[in-house]
Amino acid sequence: MEQMPEFKRHRRLRSSHAMRAAIRENHLRTEDFIYPMFVIEGNNIKNEVPSMPGVFQVSLDLLKEEVQEIYQLGIRSIIFFGVPNDKDEVGTGAYVDDGMIQQATRLVKKEFPEMLIVADTCLCEYTSHGHCGVIHNHDVDNDESLKLLAKTAVSQAEAGADIIAPSNMMDGFVAVIRKALDDAGYQHIPIMSYAVKYASAFYGPFRDAADSTPQFGDRKTYQMDPANRMEALREAESDVNEGADFLIVKPAMSYLDIVRDVKNNFHLPVVAYNVSGEYSMVKAAALNGWINEKELVMEKLTAMKRAGADLIITYFAKDVAKWLSE
Numbered sequence: 374m375e376q377m378p379e380f381k382r383h384r385r386l387r388s389s390h391a392m393r394a395a396i397r398e399n400h401l402r403t404e405d406f407i408y409p410m411f412v413i414e415g416n417n418i419k420n421e422v423p424s425m426p427g428v429f430q431v432s433l434d435l436l437k438e439e440v441q442e443i444y445q446l447g448i449r450s451i452i453f454f455g456v457p458n459d460k461d462e463v464g465t466g467a468y469v470d471d472g473m474i475q476q477a478t479r480l481v482k483k484e485f486p487e488m489l490i491v492a493d494t495c496l497c498e499y500t501s502h503g504h505c506g507v508i509h510n511h512d513v514d515n516d517e518s519l520k521l522l523a524k525t526a527v528s529q530a531e532a533g534a535d536i537i538a539p540s541n542m543m544d545g546f547v548a549v550i551r552k553a554l555d556d557a558g559y560q561h562i563p564i565m566s567y568a569v570k571y572a573s574a575f576y577g578p579f580r581d582a583a584d585s586t587p588q589f590g591d592r593k594t595y596q597m598d599p600a601n602r603m604e605a606l607r608e609a610e611s612d613v614n615e616g617a618d619f620l621i622v623k624p625a626m627s628y629l630d631i632v633r634d635v636k637n638n639f640h641l642p643v644v645a646y647n648v649s650g651e652y653s654m655v656k657a658a659a660l661n662g663w664i665n666e667k668e669l670v671m672e673k674l675t676a677m678k679r680a681g682a683d684l685i686i687t688y689f690a691k692d693v694a695k696w697l698s699e
């Protein structure tokens with residue numbers, strides 16, 4: 374044979390299933406996932422969200438059954454979103470004792486004490502205008518909204534939430550919530566901050582599921598510009614200094630560079646939020662038979678771990694738990 378130039382033989386390590394498995398660098402585990410659930414007011418309701426096939430709004434009386442299924446699949450973390458009937462200017466439903474998240478948390482903690490309950494702490498599902506805080510002069514008032522957010526966090530902790538996850542993107546929310554939790558005797562409850570949250574078109578289907586579309590304007594005065602990278606580090610840095618215990622990057626799929634930046638620069642667990650629009654796109658293509666759903670989902674979630682995510686909030690959690698046990 375003609376003499377070949379020198380080169381590396383990378384294919385040696387791809388020669389068989391066993392060889393590939395032996396050198397695999399990243400793995401998905403059922404423990405990596407947090408499953409989002411929409412708890413709706415009323416009775417005997419299990420509504421499939423039209424833009425999110427396989428995702429349901431579930432009323433409290435049917436919640437136990439739903440959680441039972443999740444529990445049997447080995448999933449041990451849920452994040453709750455409330456979908457109340459009545460809304461008002463100041464999002465009262467977020468911080469009343471019998472709010473949707475508070476009731477769901479009590480019920481699930483009683484039936485499944487080992488389940489980790491993450492409470493999404495925001496006002497947008499509870500305000501009549503759909504914004505994440507109180508409106509003054511056509512914009513969300515930062516410091517007034519913080520007071521209500523702190524009340525919400527404390528009432529969620531009182532109901533038994535294991536982790537408080539503030540998502541409204543007001544400045545100072547970690548500091549104010551940390552202090553409120555500490556003052557109320559919840560020093561031991563961690564904060565999973567939506568530290569880096571972009572103003573994203575990928576949230577569209579969620580706003581159908583949670584009925585939280587802003588009734589005027591958009592969220593660009595509080596959520597971040599998708600064009601920015603340094604700003605993500607500034608946001609994460611403040612939250613670390615204010616006492617966050619976990620840092621969420623959201624969305625995930627189109628923001629893996631940011632996941633990696635946050636992972637490299639801070640020493641807290643990083644959570645990637647694989648958001649609704651990312652789910653819907655994959656589902657739509659899968660339902661059309663255009664992609665192999667299982668392979669694609671496993672690939673994209675593994676990519677999130679490779680980018681540095683320690684945990685992933687995903688609507689695919691149930692599917693993946695099934696696939697991992699096959």
Ligand code: PBG
Pocket residue numbers: 493495497505540541575576577578579580585592647648649650
């Ligand atoms: C609430 C909140 C949103 C999401 C999670 N928490 C919506 C928003 O900011 O409009 C989006 C999640 C998803 O798209 O799956 N502030």
